[in-house]
Amino acid sequence: MPGHGQNLDQYVSNFERFEKSLNGESKQPLHAVRKAALARFTELGFPTTRDEEWRFTNVAPIAKEIFVPALPSDGHRLGLKDIEPYLFKADAPLRMVFVNGHWAPALSAVESLPPGVRVMSLARAIVAEHDLVTQNLSKYVRFDGNAFAALNMAFLKDGAFVMVPDGVELSEAVHLLFLQTGGSSPVMATMRNVIVAGIASRVSIVESYVGIGAPTSFTNAVTEFIVGDRAIVEHDKLQVESTRSFHIGTTHFHQGGGSGVVSNAIALGGRIARNDVTAVLNAEGCTCTLNGLSVATGDQLIDNHTTIDHAKPGCESHELYASILDGKSRGVFNGKILVRKDAQKTDAKQTNRTLLLSDEATIDTKPQLEIFADDVKCTHGATVGQLDEDQVFYLRARGIDLVEARDVLTFAFARAVIDRIHVDPLREQLDAMLHTRLRQGRVASEV
């Protein structure tokens, strides 16, 4: 039963309009899935805090708001100059740019791809790579029990599709840039990305979600990685949407034997931002590293839910999630590690650290270890604290003023995560962005 005060009817009428805009596409088998997903969404309704998975994150502000699906014409005036600040590398040769969820070919660049590599919009891939896409779509991110996944599936139209064939190493990172410009009224943007890494392939994906201006927007993004045996995947997600926006992001990795995944999720934006990262280590010898950094101030809420599913023996996972919370902001971390009966010789390590910069900021942190195998090594630890007064004094005793000393130490805390990003220009850009952001946060909290 959906909770009270949820404005679900709008999604039904919006869907009818969306359906018409699809023209002939609505006759394809995929559309039946959309319809089923919408039906499921209206049954489920938005989650409430009575739902264990959403205990600390009240999405009522999303449920109450009136959203219209973003039109391709919203923000169509954006030019290359407008997006430049958000590219981590000037003239990034491999980039797929989306404005309010719609692919913007004029802003994108897909040049000199190695043979067999596919980088295209999902809308195109649904036609051009029909079997490959439909085989994988929603196979791993299921919508039967997840309202946001259902809503994403119902309004699924576009996103990015990347496929790297067996044995191919893509040296250049692929940048997926999602810009929210908003419209005359609050808009909902739905993105779906599918990344297929072939056997023994190598690929690096950078996903950024950026707000231009300060739109009230609702981003619902799902990214699915299908990682082949012995493939190496790095994923960096940077979420810097406006502090009036709602961001619901879902990332899923399905790992083949001996594969390696590193995921770094950096969240700075959003009034309510929820980041769900799931990795299923579905064959022997996988390694999986999930890192995250949230930086929040004002009345932001940033919620990270991670799940590492050790389904098979001999896999290794490392996890470091850190939060820096200022103002009245709130953080949530829920780290689930599931070790199935079969998954002997699992080695899993989880760390969650929180730095509270104000007395009013709060964190709810919860490790959730479910271990059904007996020969495993699983450790977890959580720390919550303020800046170390001895460190602050040490810096001041060398002439560095109090404000700067606090900045330096806060930044050092963030670096534990930032330094794990392997895409050099992205890491450098993020360095600069964080410096500015921490300074702004400080100014905001002094007011």
Added chain:
Amino acid sequence: MLDIVNLHAGIAGNEILRGINLKVNPGEVHAIMGPNGSGKSTLASVLAGRDTYDVAAGTVTYRGMDLLAMNPEERAREGIFLAFQYPVEIPGVSNSYFLKAALNAVRKHRGLEELDAVDFLMLVKEKLKLVEMEPSFLNRPVNEGFSGGEKKRNEIFQMAVLQPTLGILDETDSGLDIDALRIVADGVNTLKTKENAFIVVTHYQRLLNHIIPDFVHVLVDGRIVKSGGKELALKLEEKGYDWVREELEQVTVGS
């Protein structure tokens, strides 16, 4: 340069310093010795501005300024340098970043131009030689994973870069082997000029074989109970601190 008058200070209501009087002039080296718990480190911390200590009474005048009214960074910029007894580890902040920020804060305060990356590197490489450390040391996070000797050498290295007017060494010799002790002492001797001064807080006399003090003060129970020349340190080394206490009691009883 420094004039401490009747300084009383403590922590959480416990009085540790019970009326310190001390005058330091440019070009002088003062050694402060005393048994454990006598208040040596408290004095060093209070001079550097650590706010965990409360000053209950007294004045400290430093180059004509009311030192106790200044915050720690102001004191540092005015030339006070505390070499910590236990230098804190700061993961995620490189030595070079930290030192450049410190040096430029000090230079800015003194009306000097901030150093750019190249000039800074030239300066610090020169100073590294003084403490016999490799340039790779600059890229390491501040004190993280450093041995005890490396931490103390890092303090002296920072002092060499920041060029203080008043250097306060808080038990810099504790935990040092003989080589590190020599490096630390050589560093201080090289930095010594007619314009600056040093307060060397130590439990043992051995550092004073290398850094020759002009004055030795014995601190007992929060008061300077005896002052003398460098020979006083030798006597303390030989006889321990008990005779000072005994002498003190006799004076008290006799008066």
